[in-house]
Amino acid sequence: MTEVRSVYSPETPAELAEFLAGFEGSGRLKPIGALRNPFPLAAGDTTISLERFDWIDHRREDLTVAAGAGVDFFALQEYLRREKQRIVLDPPAGGSVGAMVATSAHGYLAHRYGGVRDLVIGASMVLGDGLMAHSGGRVIKNVAGYDLTKVLVGSRGLVAAVVEVVFRTHPAAEFEAMAAFPVVAERASDFLGQLYGLKVDPVGIEWAADTAYAIFEGTREGVESQLRTLIEHFGKDAIYSGDAFGKLISEVREIQVPGEREVTIRLCGRATRLAELFDLASGADRVSAHLGMGVVDAVFRDLTVSELEGLFDSAERRGLNLEVRAMGNGVADEVQAATVARLVSGFTGRVIASLDPKRRFSRGEQG
Amino acid sequence: MTGTVGGLDRFIEFARALLDKESLILDRSERLAYSCDGLTSHRALPAVVAIPKSRDELVLVVKALARYGVPFVARGAGTGLSGGALPDAEGVLVVTARLDSIIEIDPLSRLAVVEPGVVNLDLSKAVAEHGLYFAPDPSSQIACTIGGNVAENSGGAHCFKYGFTSNHILGLEVVTPTGELVWLGGETLEAPGPDLRGVVVGAEGTAGIVTRIACRLMAVPEARKTLISYFDSVDAAGDAVSTIVSSGLVPAAVEMMDNLALKACELATKAGLDTTAAAALLVELDGPSVEVEVGFARLCTVLEEKGAREIWVAQSEEERALMWLARKAAFAAAGRVAPAYIVQDGVIPRTALPEVLTEIEALAKSSGLAILNVFHAGDGNLHPLVTYDPAIVGATERANEVAAVILSLCLRVGGSITGEHGVGVDKVCHMPEMFSTSDLEAFSRLRRAFDPEGICNRDKLLPTPKLCGERAGSLSGAPVVSR
Numbered sequence: 001m002t003e004v005r006s007v008y009s010p011e012t013p014a015e016l017a018e019f020l021a022g023f024e025g026s027g028r029l030k031p032i033g034a035l036r037n038p039f040p041l042a043a044g045d046t047t048i049s050l051e052r053f054d055w056i057d058h059r060r061e062d063l064t065v066a067a068g069a070g071v072d073f074f075a076l077q078e079y080l081r082r083e084k085q086r087i088v089l090d091p092p093a094g095g096s097v098g099a100m101v102a103t104s105a106h107g108y109l110a111h112r113y114g115g116v117r118d119l120v121i122g123a124s125m126v127l128g129d130g131l132m133a134h135s136g137g138r139v140i141k142n143v144a145g146y147d148l149t150k151v152l153v154g155s156r157g158l159v160a161a162v163v164e165v166v167f168r169t170h171p172a173a174e175f176e177a178m179a180a181f182p183v184v185a186e187r188a189s190d191f192l193g194q195l196y197g198l199k200v201d202p203v204g205i206e207w208a209a210d211t212a213y214a215i216f217e218g219t220r221e222g223v224e225s226q227l228r229t230l231i232e233h234f235g236k237d238a239i240y241s242g243d244a245f246g247k248l249i250s251e252v253r254e255i256q257v258p259g260e261r262e263v264t265i266r267l268c269g270r271a272t273r274l275a276e277l278f279d280l281a282s283g284a285d286r287v288s289a290h291l292g293m294g295v296v297d298a299v300f301r302d303l304t305v306s307e308l309e310g311l312f313d314s315a316e317r318r319g320l321n322l323e324v325r326a327m328g329n330g331v332a333d334e335v336q337a338a339t340v341a342r343l344v345s346g347f348t349g350r351v352i353a354s355l356d357p358k359r360r361f362s363r364g365e366q367g
Numbered sequence: 368m369t370g371t372v373g374g375l376d377r378f379i380e381f382a383r384a385l386l387d388k389e390s391l392i393l394d395r396s397e398r399l400a401y402s403c404d405g406l407t408s409h410r411a412l413p414a415v416v417a418i419p420k421s422r423d424e425l426v427l428v429v430k431a432l433a434r435y436g437v438p439f440v441a442r443g444a445g446t447g448l449s450g451g452a453l454p455d456a457e458g459v460l461v462v463t464a465r466l467d468s469i470i471e472i473d474p475l476s477r478l479a480v481v482e483p484g485v486v487n488l489d490l491s492k493a494v495a496e497h498g499l500y501f502a503p504d505p506s507s508q509i510a511c512t513i514g515g516n517v518a519e520n521s522g523g524a525h526c527f528k529y530g531f532t533s534n535h536i537l538g539l540e541v542v543t544p545t546g547e548l549v550w551l552g553g554e555t556l557e558a559p560g561p562d563l564r565g566v567v568v569g570a571e572g573t574a575g576i577v578t579r580i581a582c583r584l585m586a587v588p589e590a591r592k593t594l595i596s597y598f599d600s601v602d603a604a605g606d607a608v609s610t611i612v613s614s615g616l617v618p619a620a621v622e623m624m625d626n627l628a629l630k631a632c633e634l635a636t637k638a639g640l641d642t643t644a645a646a647a648l649l650v651e652l653d654g655p656s657v658e659v660e661v662g663f664a665r666l667c668t669v670l671e672e673k674g675a676r677e678i679w680v681a682q683s684e685e686e687r688a689l690m691w692l693a694r695k696a697a698f699a700a701a702g703r704v705a706p707a708y709i710v711q712d713g714v715i716p717r718t719a720l721p722e723v724l725t726e727i728e729a730l731a732k733s734s735g736l737a738i739l740n741v742f743h744a745g746d747g748n749l750h751p752l753v754t755y756d757p758a759i760v761g762a763t764e765r766a767n768e769v770a771a772v773i774l775s776l777c778l779r780v781g782g783s784i785t786g787e788h789g790v791g792v793d794k795v796c797h798m799p800e801m802f803s804t805s806d807l808e809a810f811s812r813l814r815r816a817f818d819p820e821g822i823c824n825r826d827k828l829l830p831t832p833k834l835c836g837e838r839a840g841s842l843s844g845a846p847v848v849s850r
């Protein structure tokens with residue numbers, strides 16, 4: 001990764017706004033979280049570290065929590081766990097709250113609860129020219145004004161610096177368990193069809209290493225009765241709860257996390273097109289999937305820009321979505337730059353430009 | 368320049384060549400039928416009404432409007448309650464009601480692709496044979512369109528568990544006010560980059576006209592159990608809601624009605640509601656049957672502990688339907704107890720319920736106007752119905768004042784001026800109370816990205832000096848940043 005010229009670490013949102021309003025540098029501005037899943041930095045870039053935005057304001061009875069963008073997401077979850085609540089997002093790897101939003105990071109729970117876009121109910125941000133803005137708020141139902149928070153979700157820091165995020169919280173899961181079944185990739189759609197036919201209500205349906213996992217949560221009685229239904233249909237197989245559940249689900253999540261020189265690519269399409277998604281991922285080193293959501297994650301090592309462009313093109317030709325989700329250390333900057341260029345192109349690019357007219361957060365990255 | 372006579376004439380000439388007679392309404396008396404939506408206090412006569420028969424026609428119409436700089440407003444079924452579909456007197460009202468095809472149902476992917484004029488309930492009916500349904504369920508669902516739901520990010524009684532329209536839209540195609548046709552989002556929950564579909568949902572028809580929608584479908588729950596429990600005080604009912612929520616239960620719906628609302632609903636539906644109670648909660652649990660059984664037993668324990676004087680449990684699907692009929696009749700039922708009423712829509716953090724309800728009661732007393740309270744208690748979405756008699760001099764103004772005070776009250780406790788009906792024309796001048804000048808500037812930037820010429824649903828959603836006078840946004844208005 002290229003050396004960064006300067007790091008700015010404001011203490012308050014107002015200070016950040018003032019800094020941006022007076023900013024005259026020519027490089028890009030890059031909000032950063034814990035730098036675990038960053039996009040490329042170049043000489044002349046100024047990174048904005050939001051680590052000092054570290055407040056948590058939990059309103060337990062109202063089922064909301066506001067957190068500064070610099071709060072560590074897993075630490076926030078731990079805090080909520082002690083209060084018997086949680087944010088129903090289970091990203092495979094940690095990071096700051098701001099980065100979670102900017103990378104739209106979620107896991108299997110999105111099947112039941114939706115992703116980051118569905119659980120963020122308010123946010124404050126500072127735009128490239130120092131304009132402070134907020135939308136949404138502290139109530140779980142709210143349709144006043146444009147939903148600016150949505151523009152932040154998946155924005156990779158190209159739109160604005162996220163200052164604070166308000167999440168809806170849910171009660172902690174009372175009991176969790178999952179059942180594992182051998183399912184090869186080619187049979188994934190069939191498996192899904194059979195599972196849906198059983199009238200069970202999994203919170204997640206995962207797939208990795210020729211195994212499908214149906215994950216349940218709720219009361220012990222409710223979960224066990226659904227697992228019995230599965231066993232009656234598919235025959236006895238492995239059931240995991242307690243520590244064994246936690247351990248195995250971490251292992252499944254771990255598959256998506258890129259190591260040194262690895263890139264995780266997310267392919268999305270309808271569940272009926274899972275076979276095509278798996279086909280696109282066939283050159284990957286590791287593959288996993290959120291079956292119910294029509295998402296396949298493929299980890300490639302030493303992926304070149306032309307290979308990435310090839311993947312983008314074939315996904316586009318087939319009407320499937322492709323996104324670079326995460327990168328390990330040592331991935332060529334050009335691979336990352338190619339990803340950003342796609343994100344800021346076309347109509348999306350124009351919307352970004354309207355919010356950040358000087359394109360301070362996406363300078364030089366027009367697609 | 369927008370709204371020039373020349374532009375409109377040229378549009379009419381174009382539209383005459385494109386649309387058949389039924390699709391282009393120029394006759395004044397026919398146009399009158401479109402002069403308002405559900406907010407009947409605001410009216411305007413559209414210069415032209417266009418009712419395209421196909422998506423291609425619709426796209427060509429919008430492209431022409433963009434080309435000639437003619438202002439326009441989209442209209443679905445016209446059930447909106449904030450004046451979102453109020454016509455532009457200098458422009459064209461584009462009605463999507465005829466675009467009512469369900470283009471595709473993909474049960475395994477739990478997805479349906481629909482045109483914007485499909486009526487909300489028709490989609491659920493069409494996918495029922497696959498054991499699926501479309502979760503957003505506004506009380507108007509027998510009439511309102513999915514295009515309207517998208518524009519308003521409509522909610523309903525089951526938002527507490529299932530969220531709003533936005534949570535059930537995977538992708539959409541929109542013809543923007545510049546005449547571009549773009550697909551935003553995807554066909555799954557996941558789509559790369561900034562979530563622009565999420566911006567169009569809830570944009571109140573200011574980002575263009577939505578032409579196709581990929582809707583997420585949900586499995587019909589294996590079991591549903593519904594009850595109505597009665598309380599001797601509104602406070603006791605509110606306290607029961609808090610305990611239900613903090614007990615870890617996530618009911619599909621928690622609705623509350625006060626005594627006046629109970630009386631009105633009973634008059635309208637004869638459902639058998641206890642009209643002597645001070646308040647009632649309608650609570651519904653759904654999910655796998657064992658889960659529902661266990662949860663329901665817990666729910667009943669909580670309600671009894673919290674002083675419910677009677678619990679009516681629905682014993683059949685018909686009885687459940689009756690309970691919902693009574694609840695959903697509330698707006699119309701208010702007409703049984705008063706000659707006129709204002710439907711207010713505000714949101715508060717749920718914990719502020721006792722404080723806010725006490726203040727609303729005091730407002731009713733001091734204004735001499737009866738206020739019925741019926742609301743989505745789980746998510747703090749209030750719908751006070753401020754009743755009045757327009758025949759009494761000054762009563763209409765007083766009712767409007769009371770409705771406005773209720774909104775300020777919602778904001779004072781950290782809430783919002785609208786939970787589901789939208790801002791439209793109705794609340795546009797309340798926006799600076801909730802948002803700072805810089806928030807509003809950010810909103811304007813976003814709006815200009817979609818509509819640089821300002822021709823789409825003008826004078827709605829965002830305040831202008833022309834509409835609201837020089838009223839700057841309150842700089843302390845941002846309720847989010849807590850330090």
Ligand SMILES: Cc1cc2nc3c(=O)[nH]c(=O)nc-3n(C[C@H](O)[C@H](O)[C@H](O)COP(=O)(O)OP(=O)(O)OC[C@H]3O[C@@H](n4cnc5c(N)ncnc54)[C@H](O)[C@@H]3O)c2cc1C
Pocket residue numbers: 404405440441442443444445446447448450451452463483504505506507510511512513514515516517518519520521522523524571572573575576577578698699787788824
């Ligand atoms: C009795 C009653 C009960 C109600 N209950 C609820 C409720 O429980 N929850 C709730 O949220 N609302 C409720 N509403 C309000 C209303 O029904 C909803 O806002 C509904 O979504 C409006 O749909 P519509 O088709 O009637 O839209 P319209 O009223 O025709 O239009 C509403 C807005 O959508 C825009 N629009 C319409 N179609 C499109 C399109 N294709 N593309 C872009 N913009 C478009 C219009 O310009 C306008 O701004 C209720 C209304 C009534 C009368």
